[in-house]
Amino acid sequence: MLVVADDEQSTVKQARAGSPDAWDALFRRYQLPLYVYVFELVQHEQTSLDLVQETFINAARHLDGLRDDAKFGSWLFRIAHQKCVQHWRKQKSSPDFAIELDDESSEEQLDPREMLIRREQEEKFMTLLSQLPPAHRSVLLLHYVEDFSLEEIAVITGARLGTVKSRLHYARNSLRRILGEQSGPN
DSSP: OOOOOHHHHHHHHHHHTTOHHHHHHHHHHHHHHHHHHHHHHHOOHHHHHHHHHHHHHHHHHHGGGOSOGGGHHHHHHHHHHHHHHHHHHHHTSOOOOOOOOOOOGGGGGSOHHHHHHHHHHHHHHHHHHHTSOHHHHHHHIIIIISOOOHHHHHHHHTOOHHHHHHHHHHHHHHHHHHHHHHHOOO
C-alpha cells in the first residue's frame, strides 16, 4: 500500500521547497509503481515511460497545489491516470493489448519449474486483464496491485465512490465470466 510516512511527508515538504534530493527520493519511491500501473493500462513500454515522465513533470509544476502532503501518492497516481485518459483520447481507439513481459531478477532464485509456473500465471493474468475495459482494469490494478482503498481510487480516477465500487464489482464478474468461458466443458 502506498501509505505516506511522516518522513515522506517531510520529503514532500522539502521537494516543495525545491530540494533536488527530495525529488530524487520521491522519484525513486514512485517510479516503479507508477510505471507498472501505467503499463497495465496502455500496454506499451515506451508510451508508459513517457507518461510516467510527464506525470513527474506535472507533479513538479503543480506540487504547490497539493493541499495534504500525506496524500502525495494518490495525487501522483491521479496525475498518471489523467495522463492515460489523455493518451486514450488522442488514440481515439482502444489501447493496444500487446503484452511484453520482461525477465525479473527475482526469478533467478526460483527453480525452473517454479519459474515456468509463475510465468504462465502472469501471462494468463495479463491476458485476462487485457480483455477488460480500461476503467475496470484501472480499478483492479489500483485496488489489488497497488493496494489503494476504494476512497483513494475514487480520488485517483476522479470517479464517485459508488462508481468505483460498481466498476470493481463488474470487473470481478467479468474476470469470473472470462475464466468460466476459458475453462468451459472439457
